[in-house]
Amino acid sequence: MNVDFKQYRDLLVTYLQPQGAKVIALGAMLLFGTAISLVNPQLIKSFIDAATSGRSSFHALLGLGLLFVTATFVSQLVSVCTVYLGQVVGWSATNALRVDLLRHCLRLDMSFFNKRTPGELIERIDGDCNNLFSFLSGFVFQLLSSAMLLIGIIGLLFVENWRMGIALSLFSAISIVILIRTRGIAIPSGRREQEARTHLYGFLEERLTGMADLRTNGGFPHMMRTFYELHSSRFLTARKAWMVGRMSTWGITAILIAIGNIITFSISIFLYQRGQITIGAIYLMFHYTEMLFRPLDQITSQLQKLQSTSVSIIRLNELYRMQSAVEDQGCATMASGPADIRFRDVSFSYGDQGSVLDQVSFHLEPNQVLGLLGRTGSGKTTMTRLLFRMYDPCSGEIRFNGTNLKDIPLGLLQQKIGMVTQEVQLFQGTIRDNLSFFDASVSDERMLEAIQTLGLDEWFHRLPDGLDTYIRSGGEGLSAGEAQLVAFTRVLLKDPDLVILDEFSSRLDSLTEQWIQGALKRLLLNRTGIIIAHRLATVRHVNHIMILDGGRIVEYGCREELEQDSGSRYSRLLQTGLEVQTA
Numbered sequence: 001m002n003v004d005f006k007q008y009r010d011l012l013v014t015y016l017q018p019q020g021a022k023v024i025a026l027g028a029m030l031l032f033g034t035a036i037s038l039v040n041p042q043l044i045k046s047f048i049d050a051a052t053s054g055r056s057s058f059h060a061l062l063g064l065g066l067l068f069v070t071a072t073f074v075s076q077l078v079s080v081c082t083v084y085l086g087q088v089v090g091w092s093a094t095n096a097l098r099v100d101l102l103r104h105c106l107r108l109d110m111s112f113f114n115k116r117t118p119g120e121l122i123e124r125i126d127g128d129c130n131n132l133f134s135f136l137s138g139f140v141f142q143l144l145s146s147a148m149l150l151i152g153i154i155g156l157l158f159v160e161n162w163r164m165g166i167a168l169s170l171f172s173a174i175s176i177v178i179l180i181r182t183r184g185i186a187i188p189s190g191r192r193e194q195e196a197r198t199h200l201y202g203f204l205e206e207r208l209t210g211m212a213d214l215r216t217n218g219g220f221p222h223m224m225r226t227f228y229e230l231h232s233s234r235f236l237t238a239r240k241a242w243m244v245g246r247m248s249t250w251g252i253t254a255i256l257i258a259i260g261n262i263i264t265f266s267i268s269i270f271l272y273q274r275g276q277i278t279i280g281a282i283y284l285m286f287h288y289t290e291m292l293f294r295p296l297d298q299i300t301s302q303l304q305k306l307q308s309t310s311v312s313i314i315r316l317n318e319l320y321r322m323q324s325a326v327e328d329q330g331c332a333t334m335a336s337g338p339a340d341i342r343f344r345d346v347s348f349s350y351g352d353q354g355s356v357l358d359q360v361s362f363h364l365e366p367n368q369v370l371g372l373l374g375r376t377g378s379g380k381t382t383m384t385r386l387l388f389r390m391y392d393p394c395s396g397e398i399r400f401n402g403t404n405l406k407d408i409p410l411g412l413l414q415q416k417i418g419m420v421t422q423e424v425q426l427f428q429g430t431i432r433d434n435l436s437f438f439d440a441s442v443s444d445e446r447m448l449e450a451i452q453t454l455g456l457d458e459w460f461h462r463l464p465d466g467l468d469t470y471i472r473s474g475g476e477g478l479s480a481g482e483a484q485l486v487a488f489t490r491v492l493l494k495d496p497d498l499v500i501l502d503e504f505s506s507r508l509d510s511l512t513e514q515w516i517q518g519a520l521k522r523l524l525l526n527r528t529g530i531i532i533a534h535r536l537a538t539v540r541h542v543n544h545i546m547i548l549d550g551g552r553i554v555e556y557g558c559r560e561e562l563e564q565d566s567g568s569r570y571s572r573l574l575q576t577g578l579e580v581q582t583a
């Protein structure tokens, strides 16, 4: 697939238009800098000719010298401002692009994230934006100013001497062809180096995430051996890429510069011996020949960068074209209050694999708490994911307060449901940041009130710095039980109408669980709840029990009645006292 002109134009217009004034200033400075670069050697030529003729006054020479110094100073100033503005424009444009991409990805359904590793997503969002940096930070102007500089140099060489003009025009054309053809030589080795780096970082990411398991299972020798192998592969590929890159760019450029100088030198001697040019003109022609390589190099490298730019544009467009399978088209409004949940003949499967939920129907009335039991893989978590609309059912419907989930805006639905899972995700920051999800509008008073409502004062007072207590990356510094308390408080602050607790107690010991039960009771007060559990003790206070097996409801009823019924699965589980996995 190729990138057509419209796609380049759309990208430039979308991300550069908001910075109109800066972009115009950048273009003007690039063009102004080009003009000064062309004028400066003319000043030196005039100075040399005036000095060697012996006819110019000291003041005239001083004037020329001062003019040259001023022009050089202005040229440096312009080049610093150009780099600064180019960076500002490039970063602002690519950051806006990153934000748009991230927002788009976050709106996609969970199947999108399941198919991609975090590394791939980072590469897609950040890597491709980096590739577009130079394109958005003035590609058009840089190409334009390089072309102007090239045309300017050749034009001035023609003015100086037509033979020199023709010779260096031909030389420039041949050089451009050689540079474009040889730049591709380094691409395969560069790609291999990139692949080796990706492998190394992918390996490190995975191993560092599983550090605790590696430590306990004695996996360090394996880690060090593989790290060494991957690192040495990275070193070898990087060394080769560097050498090939140097040979194919610097080496060839150096040869071309030498050939250019030989041409200029030969013609200059020929013309000087015939008295057709001055010493100043010889200097000027040498200077312009040296300068010729700047635009030649820039034009070829910009054209080469355009190749990687087009690959990134294709990938970004692919990403943008991806639509979420979960459409956010609803506009229903809803009053607050305990939720009423109804599943009607709901079936679901993840892709082509078999059915995970099969014709599930039940009604959970407001203020009721449902205990959801079932063996591993029976579909419990999937049911809550459907409620949260991470996926939509393949058939059947789910109603929340009588409204089909599809008719409720996603934002509103997510506000109405609070969820605590086994793996509470804590972020690097203070307890305050973690309770409010970095939302500064949540006051300390509200947080303290929530902690008090849940009866967690004792735990809170033990924290060394109260709300300012710092939690390190991955929740380090808090126990699993304490992390659950943070999660409960978070949910209470959200004030949802439905609370889902997915095996929240599986990592807690029985004593801690008992202690947390108090907070749980308060959290569920005036709310509807669904508690997924393997431990029967976790659901001993719920109103209803549902047992799932192979995605089907095999038992559903009032907990107390099921307890009394000796033939029920639930009472059999209670009698054997076994956890649900082994039942």
Ligand SMILES: Nc1ncnc2c1ncn2[C@@H]1O[C@H](COP(=O)(O)OP(=O)(O)OP(=O)(O)O)[C@@H](O)[C@H]1O
Pocket: 114, 350, 353, 356, 374, 375, 376, 377, 378, 379, 380, 381, 382, 383
């Ligand atoms: N993202 C996914 N993609 C594909 N299949 C999945 C996905 N998540 C779960 N499954 C499959 O769906 C089935 C039900 O999984 P689910 O997590 O709902 O079970 P569960 O009852 O909550 O199990 P557990 O008690 O172990 O948490 C399993 O066979 C699982 O392999």
